[in-house]
Every structure is written in structure tokens, then in C-alpha cells.
Amino acid sequence: MSALPAVAAVDWGTTRMRVWLVDEAGKVLAERxxxxxxxxxxxxxxxxxxxxxxxxxxxxxxxxxxxCGMAGxxxxxxxxxxxxxxxxxxxxxxxxxxxPGQQRDIRIVPGLAQRLADAPDVMRGExxxxxxxxLPANGRHLVCMPGTHSKWxxxxxxxxxxxxxxxxxxxxxxxxxxxxxxxxxxxxxxxVAPDSPFFQEWCRSALAEGGDVTSKLFSIRAAGLLQDLQxxxxxxxxxxxxxxxxxxxxKRRYGAGAAPVALVASGALASLYGAALDLAGLAVRxxxxxxxxxxxxxxxxxxxxxxxxxxxxx
Amino acid sequence: MSALPAVAAVDWGTTRMRVWLVDEAGKVLAERxxxxxxxxxxxxxxxxxxxxxxxxxxxxxxxxxxxCGMAGxxxxxxxxxxxxxxxxxxxxxxxxxxxPGQQRDIRIVPGLAQRLADAPDVMRGExxxxxxxxLPANGRHLVCMPGTHSKWxxxxxxxxxxxxxxxxxxxxxxxxxxxxxxxxxxxxxxxVAPDSPFFQEWCRSALAEGGDVTSKLFSIRAAGLLQDLQxxxxxxxxxxxxxxxxxxxxKRRYGAGAAPVALVASGALASLYGAALDLAGLAVRxxxxxxxxxxxxxxxxxxxxxxxxxxxxx
Numbered sequence: 323m324s325a326l327p328a329v330a331a332v333d334w335g336t337t338r339m340r341v342w343l344v345d346e347a348g349k350v351l352a353e354r355x356x357x358x359x360x361x362x363x364x365x366x367x368x369x370x371x372x373x374x375x376x377x378x379x380x381x382x383x384x385x386x387x388x389x390c391g392m393a394g395x396x397x398x399x400x401x402x403x404x405x406x407x408x409x410x411x412x413x414x415x416x417x418x419x420x421x422p423g424q425q426r427d428i429r430i431v432p433g434l435a436q437r438l439a440d441a442p443d444v445m446r447g448e449x450x451x452x453x454x455x456x457l458p459a460n461g462r463h464l465v466c467m468p469g470t471h472s473k474w475x476x477x478x479x480x481x482x483x484x485x486x487x488x489x490x491x492x493x494x495x496x497x498x499x500x501x502x503x504x505x506x507x508x509x510x511x512x513x514v515a516p517d518s519p520f521f522q523e524w525c526r527s528a529l530a531e532g533g534d535v536t537s538k539l540f541s542i543r544a545a546g547l548l549q550d551l552q553x554x555x556x557x558x559x560x561x562x563x564x565x566x567x568x569x570x571x572x573k574r575r576y577g578a579g580a581a582p583v584a585l586v587a588s589g590a591l592a593s594l595y596g597a598a599l600d601l602a603g604l605a606v607r608x609x610x611x612x613x614x615x616x617x618x619x620x621x622x623x624x625x626x627x628x629x630x631x632x633x634x635x636x
Numbered sequence: 637m638s639a640l641p642a643v644a645a646v647d648w649g650t651t652r653m654r655v656w657l658v659d660e661a662g663k664v665l666a667e668r669x670x671x672x673x674x675x676x677x678x679x680x681x682x683x684x685x686x687x688x689x690x691x692x693x694x695x696x697x698x699x700x701x702x703x704c705g706m707a708g709x710x711x712x713x714x715x716x717x718x719x720x721x722x723x724x725x726x727x728x729x730x731x732x733x734x735x736p737g738q739q740r741d742i743r744i745v746p747g748l749a750q751r752l753a754d755a756p757d758v759m760r761g762e763x764x765x766x767x768x769x770x771l772p773a774n775g776r777h778l779v780c781m782p783g784t785h786s787k788w789x790x791x792x793x794x795x796x797x798x799x800x801x802x803x804x805x806x807x808x809x810x811x812x813x814x815x816x817x818x819x820x821x822x823x824x825x826x827x828v829a830p831d832s833p834f835f836q837e838w839c840r841s842a843l844a845e846g847g848d849v850t851s852k853l854f855s856i857r858a859a860g861l862l863q864d865l866q867x868x869x870x871x872x873x874x875x876x877x878x879x880x881x882x883x884x885x886x887k888r889r890y891g892a893g894a895a896p897v898a899l900v901a902s903g904a905l906a907s908l909y910g911a912a913l914d915l916a917g918l919a920v921r922x923x924x925x926x927x928x929x930x931x932x933x934x935x936x937x938x939x940x941x942x943x944x945x946x947x948x949x950x
Contacts, residue, residue, distance in 0.1 A: 404862075435862055440841055442858040471816075471854060487854035489815065496814045501806055502785075527754055533848030536878070537885045540785060540801035544756040548718075548749055564850070571851045 327351050328629045329386050330376060331619035334393035335447060336360045340612075341375045343385075346629055348620040352379045360392040368399035369424065386427040388418065388623040390450035390615065394430035404435035404444060410481040411453050415618075415625040431622050436485060443487055447615070448473045452482070454618030455586050455609045464576055465584040467611070468565075468595045470495075474572040486575060488568040494560060503539065503560060506546045511557035513590055516597035520555040524562035525598050533571025538563050565598045573602065582607045586614050641665050642943040643700050644690060645933035648707035649761060650674045654926075655689045657699075660943055662934040666693045674706040682713035683738065700741040702732065702937045704764035704929065708744035718749035718758060724795040725767050729936040745936050750799060757801050761929070762787045766796070768932030769900050769923045778890055779898045781925070782879075782909045784809075788886040800889060802882040808874060817853065817874060820860045822867035827904055828875040830911035834865075838876035839912050847885030852877050879912045887916065896921045900928050 325345035333340045337359040343352040358371045372387065394402035402419040418429035433446030448467050452475055457463050465475040470491035476483045498507045514521055528535060542559050545551040551559070582605035585595055592608065599606050623629045639659035647654045651673040657666040672685045686701065708716035716733040732743035747760030762781050766789055771777050779789040784805035790797045812821045828835055842849060856873050859865040865873070896919035899909055906922065913920050937943045 436858075437862055441852075442855050442862045444858045444861055486851055487858075488850050489854050490850070492815055493850065493853075496810055500810045500814045501803065532846055533851060534846060534881075534885045534888070535848075535850055536802050536804070536807065536881060537800055537847060537889065538755075539807075540803050541756050544750075544758045544801075547758055548751055548756045567848075567850060571848045574848070575851065 325349065325351060327381060327385055329388055329620070329623045330379075330381055331616055331623065332372065332387060332389040332393075333447065333450070333615045333619065334359065334363075334389055334391040334398075336392045339371075339375075339391075340615075341372075341379065342616055342619075343379055343381055344616075344620055348617070350616065354379055360395070360398055363393070363399070364397065368393060372428075384426065386429075386623070386628045388429055388431070388619050388626065388628060390431040390619060390622065391447040394419070394433060395446055398430075400430055402430040402432040405432045407434055407436050407482045407484060409434070411449075411477070412480070412625055414449055414482070415453055415622040418622060418626050427628065429622075429626055429628070431619075434482060434485065441486065443485060445473055445485060445487070448475070449482070450618035450622060451586050451611060451614040452477070452618065453621050454614040454616065455584050456614075456617075457584060461581060462579055463581050463584060464572075464579055465586060466569075466572070466595065466599070467586045468591045472568055474576065476576050484576075486572065488571065490564045490568045493564055497539070497560065498557070501539075502543055503556070506543050506551065506553065506556040507560065508553035508556075512554045514558045514561040514594060516593045518555070518558040518562075520551075520558035521562040521594070522597070522601065524559040525566035525601050526562075528563045528566030529570045529598075529602050531567070531570065532574055533567050535563055535567035561594065562598070565594060566601070569598055569602045569604070573604070578604060584609055586611050588612055639663065639665060641695060641699055643702055643934070643937040644693075644695055645930055645937065646686065646701060646703040646707075647761070647764070647929045647933065648673065648677075648703055648705040648712075650706045653685075653689075653705075654929075655686075655693065656930055656933075657693055657695055658930075658934055662931070664930065668693055674709070674712055677707070677713070678711065682707060686742075698740065700743075700937070700942045702743055702745070702933050702940065702942060704745040704933060704936065705761040708733065708747060709760055712744075714744055716744040716746040719746045721748055721750050721796045721798060723748070725763075725771075725791070726794070726939055728763055728796070729767055729932075729939040732936060732940045741942065743936075743940055743942070745933075748796060748799065755800065757799060759787055759799060759801070762789070763796070764932035764936060765900050765925060765928040766791070766932065767935050768928040768930065769898050770928075770931075771898060772895075775895055776893055777895050777898060778886075778893050779900060780883075780886070780909065780913070781900045782905045783901075786882055788890065790890050798890075800886065802885065804878045804882045807878055811853070811874065812871070815853075816857055817870070820857050820865065820867065820870040821874065822870075825871035826868045828872045828908060830907045832869070832872040832876075834869040834872035835876040835908070836911070836915065838873040839880035839915050840876075842877045842880030843884045843912075843916050845881070845884065846888055847881050849877055849881035875908065876912070879908060880915070883912055883916045883918070887918070892918060898923055900925050902926055
């Protein structure tokens, strides 16, 4: 006998969305993925897109929906105001904002704001991944969520103490396409392999520089002129430099700590950051990013009373 | 009675060129500037463009010509092979390469190569500015040449001991145009003023971070969301962050030293770097970049026996 869906969980980003139907116990019953992220939804309407996916999944009309991601931004469906850190993770999730004028109970998880004069920062979506990353309730934990804008989060006794953003993925794309390094990397660099000696050497070198990346960028160009560095290897150098620099910088800011770093990532990024964290001498606990966001959404549904707290099993 | 020209001095960059006629003593008799840099010359021919400028200046047919800059690159008129550092500045200039098949004696000053496995680097054009920057013959001197690709050079007893490139100007343009910061800086940011409190605050903060710039980039975006940072002020933040980061990184690599930093720059860049070096607690000796390259070309003409060494006065 198949279980009935208790809630629909939606990760709604800038360019894509994912919808899961989950039962009372948090078990996935059905899933859909679409390219209709924030940008598409601004034109076609958030409700239209969501209802389309729910209908395709055969979701009941009254099924409640919990959402995280850019759908909750000022340019989104409804602005779910930022929660200021420090804040307990449970309290963050519990503050989901209800979308008005809908037949369903639809709520959007708020993002986080760090209102420090010298390190202002924001996140939206990653707070839900964080909640689903299986952190122990106690102790000091560092979480690394790599991506276009990598987030590092310091969690102390179940509360977000602080966080930072390193735009590593964006720097790679922008420099590869628009800086002088485009001559070094070529038109379409191959994906970088974590065991590339170029990735490893430049990562190691960046780790030794405490987050100073800009002094090494032009050396990739010079290595092409002086050492006949090939385009795919140049891409590995740039990747190693930027990822190593990010880790060195985050380590400098937050310290290494006793517990392993929780690396919340999938696919190629998980391998590259795993290798780089290893080079940095940091122990790692790997968490699949897709599973983390889904588990975080289920937890958010529980915190908002949309499903019962009893059946805890993901 | 007006003096006769002894040599034509040419600074031939990627997008523009400057030609001076100078007398035996190094005094400027006439000057022309053009937009026909390397890129134009690759199409129209280097000889055609040069002879056009010389004719317009009324230069005698046999006047020798000394050239520096990208005209000496592999994509230029004639590749003037890199001189490997460490190397005495006089010896670098003396190695000018003669362009074959020309009626005139035309020579191109070589660039510099730093063939270090972990910090390969090249320069072409700045070596001539360096030679004309009025450094004492003895002692340890740090030279800062800001620009699209800023160069810092360590000179010891008249020889280039090492150098590095910080692509600060390029990072500013590329991030302002192509990264998420374009939303923060707006379409056409105003030139940054060195007394902007945003420039100074972000510069000071970057100076304290030892060259770690990437951890602060996204904070400019977040300050727009959380602190209502305005576009022109965001541009000042980015400028202060990148310039402060460059100086912190160079200081970490080369140490501060006892002698003032020679700042070879003109116009707005000279003011911004002057303010930033001051914030870094570094004493500065200002050198005008235009005058430095001209003086360096005259010195190169002397080192290559194109004009007499006797009349030393610029």
C-alpha cells in the first residue's frame, strides 16, 4: 500500500526548480524537475508554474507546500524577510512566510542576513540545505556549500553563528570568459579532474597564501607563454587556485575546528572540494546537496506544523 | 637656435602609441600621440604607421628609433625575446632587438620574464618605465606601477630581483560588467574619488586581510541589499577592496622596506594608489608614468649607443 503525500517540498532557484511529494515520515513519493526557475516564473506566474507541476504529480488539491530559495526574494513570489544571525536553525525554518490569496497552504522559508558593518552577507536557499545536512545538535561545526556563490556557515549548538560568501564559481566563469585568461583557457575548457596535478599544485599553492588569489591569476597567463601550459591544464590551475583560495580564506576566518567540515555538494563540485579540503588537511563529512535540501524542506514543514513531528525518518 | 633630434622614442602599446623626438641631451623637441597601437598596426603595418608619425613630426630620414611595449611581443613587429630576471636594468635596455630590413636603425627594448615554477610572470613596456623612474643606483627599492595589470618590481642595487602582476584594473572592469556586482555598481559608475569614505573603509579593511579579496566581493552586493549602498559608493568599495588587496599582497610578498615605494602612475590612478599606499603606512615617491617611459626610452637609446652617453639631462 503506497503512502499518501503529506506535503509538497519545493526548491525554487533562479534558473530551475525541483518538486517532491513526501509522506508524513519524510519519504519521497514522487519528484519533478523543471527549468522554470525565478526568471521564468516572473513572466509566467509562480502559481501557474507550481500548480502545473503539482497536477503532473497528481497532488491532492489541499496538499500544503513548503518552498525555499529565490522564490522568497524581493524579485520572487513573496518576499520572505531575512532572519538576522545569530539564530537557531529551527527558529529560522519556523519563520516561513505564508503566500496570501492561495487556496493551498503555501509557505516560503526565509533567507538569512548577517548585518555586520564589515561583513554584510545574505543567503537564500542554503539555510534549508544547512537544516538538512544532518548536523549534531551540539558543538561547533563548519559547513561548506560550494557553488556559484559558495557559502561557509559556522554553526554553534544548533544555531547559525555566522557565514560568508566566496563567489568562486562565478569568478571562474567570468575570468574564463571575459579576462585575459580566456586566451589561456580556450573556448570550451574540459571539466577539471580532482586528480589533475595542475589542480592540485595550484590548490596547494593557494592554500599556502591565506586566501590571496589575485597575485597568482596572471601567472596562469605567464605559464602559457613561458612554460607552454595547455588550455585544459590552465583551467585546472584556475580552478585549483580559486578553490584553494576560498578554503584558505574560510579557514582563516573560522578556524579549522575539531569536528570534520560538512561538505554539502553533488557531482563534480563534491569531488573537487573533497580533494581540496583534503589538501588543506581538513577532515570532511560528505552530504549530498540534493538530499540535504529535501531533508531541510521536510524539517521546515515540521517546524511550521504542516506535517506532524512524530514520524522522523528520512 | 633649436637643437636637432638625436633619436625618436616610441612607446607602442596594445591600443595606443606615443612618439617623441628628443635631442642628444634627452630633451623633448616634439611629441605625437595616436590610437594606432598593436591592434591597428597588425592590420596597417608597423612601418607604415611609424613612418607616418615621423613624417608628421618632420623627423630626418636617418633618425634612429627606440621602441618599447607590445610592438616587441610575439604578435608585434618583431619579437624582442624576454630577458630573464634577476638582471641589471642597464643590461635589459642594452639588449634591444634591431628590426631587420629597415633603412633606419630601429630597435625594440626586450620585456622581462620571471621563470619561477611557482610564480611565472612577464612584463613588456614596464621595464622601460622602471628604467626611467629615477631609482638610486644602490639599495633595495620597491616600485608600484598600477594599471590594468599592475606590476610591482623589487630592485636591488640597480638590478630587477623579481616582480609580480596584480590584474587589479582588469578585475574591476570585468566584475563591474559581468559579475553579480553589475547590479550593485550600475551601468556607468562615476570615477572613484580617493577621499571617498567607502573607498577608504574598504581599502583599510582589505589591507587588514593580507590580500584576501574574494571573501569580501559578495559583501558589496549584500551591502546594497542590507545597507542601501548606492551604485557610485559600491564602485568606490570595489576599487578600495581591489587596490587595498593588491597592496597588502605585494607588501606580504616583498616586505615594506626602508626606502619609499616609487609609485609610477598618472592622473586618477596616481591619486587612488597614493591614498591607498598612505593607508597602508607606506611612504611614497611619486613618479609621473609618461615622463618615466620617455626617460627610460632615452636611457635605452644611450645603452644601445644610438645617442651619446655624455649629455645626461632630462
